[in-house]
Amino acid sequence: MTPKHPSESLTVLTDLVLPSETNALNNLFGGELLARMDRAASISAGRHSRRIAVTVSVNHVAFNKAVPLGSVVIIEAKVSRSFKTSMEIYLDVWIEERESGERTKSNEAIYTFVAVDEMGKPVEVPQIIPETKLEIHRYDDALRRKQLSLLLAGKIKPEEATELKALFV
Ligand SMILES: CC(C)(COP(=O)(O)OP(=O)(O)OC[C@H]1O[C@@H](n2cnc3c(N)ncnc32)[C@H](O)[C@@H]1OP(=O)(O)O)[C@@H](O)C(=O)NCCC(=O)NCCS
Numbered sequence: 001m002t003p004k005h006p007s008e009s010l011t012v013l014t015d016l017v018l019p020s021e022t023n024a025l026n027n028l029f030g031g032e033l034l035a036r037m038d039r040a041a042s043i044s045a046g047r048h049s050r051r052i053a054v055t056v057s058v059n060h061v062a063f064n065k066a067v068p069l070g071s072v073v074i075i076e077a078k079v080s081r082s083f084k085t086s087m088e089i090y091l092d093v094w095i096e097e098r099e100s101g102e103r104t105k106s107n108e109a110i111y112t113f114v115a116v117d118e119m120g121k122p123v124e125v126p127q128i129i130p131e132t133k134l135e136i137h138r139y140d141d142a143l144r145r146k147q148l149s150l151l152l153a154g155k156i157k158p159e160e161a162t163e164l165k166a167l168f169v
Contacts, residue, residue: 003127006135009048009079009089013040014096017071028067033093034058037109040077041089045113048079048087049125053113056086059149065095065106072096074103080135081142085122086114088142112149 013036021032038055045053067073073095080090093107115125130139144163150156151164159165 001124001126003129004048004079005129005131006078006080007131009044009077011040011044011047011075011077013043013075013077015073017067017069017073019069022069025066026069028069028071028073030063033063033067033073033107034061034109036073036075037061037077037091037093038111040075041091041111041113044077044079044089045087045115048082048128049115049123051115051117051123051125053087053115054120055111056114057112057149057153058109059088059112059145060108060110062108064108065104067093067095067106072098073106078135079128080110080130080138082125082128083146085116085124086112086146087125088112088138088145090138110145112146 017028021029023029042053073093076092077089079087081088089111091109094103095106096103115123117123130136147161147163151158151161
């Protein structure tokens with residue numbers, strides 16, 4: 001399988017925050033943002049693998065800044081690293097200022113997707129070659145995040161989490 005670059009899976013989702021999507025403080029409801037990020041990540045994983053891709057884990061979400069009603073929200077998703085059948089998708093969320101067009105980073109998230117066949121069985125995906133400094137940084141850290149996610153899910157034993165252990169020695 002020919003390796004791909006993260007830019008080939010870039011997915012940009014731009015949408016407004018409407019009244020039905022806000023909480024009591026008139027800010028975007030967290031679950032709505034999670035759903036939007038899941039959609040963007042799903043498209044990104046599909047672009048990388050050219051397969052059906054399903055969410056297997058949400059590894060990290062940081063709601064750093066409230067997103068007010070009426071905001072223009074931009075979600076950028078890219079595959080940061082692929083393994084055998086799974087892909088880590090890194091999401092950056094921005095709010096676009098209406099008048100200046102300036103962007104402020106509001107959130108970040110990391111999702112893991114698995115490529116599957118029509119029977120839902122995991123299938124292999126292309127490897128990834130990071131290009132930019134940020135892509136290389138995210139690629140390098142992804143194995144540690146995968147091991148942490150598998151450890152928390154009880155799918156590997158602590159002694160198998162070699163990348164995590166290396167942080168403490
Ligand atoms: C995703 C799914 C197909 C994986 O099937 P499985 O039998 O567990 O397959 P495996 O154990 O071989 O795992 C497949 C890959 O996912 C990875 N994975 C599994 N659980 C993970 C977790 N919690 N965090 C990170 N990666 C995980 C495995 O490490 C493996 O990666 P690799 O092949 O790249 O090394 C299956 O769990 C499933 O269908 N889940 C439901 C998906 C879904 O419906 N999502 C929508 C949410 S409602």
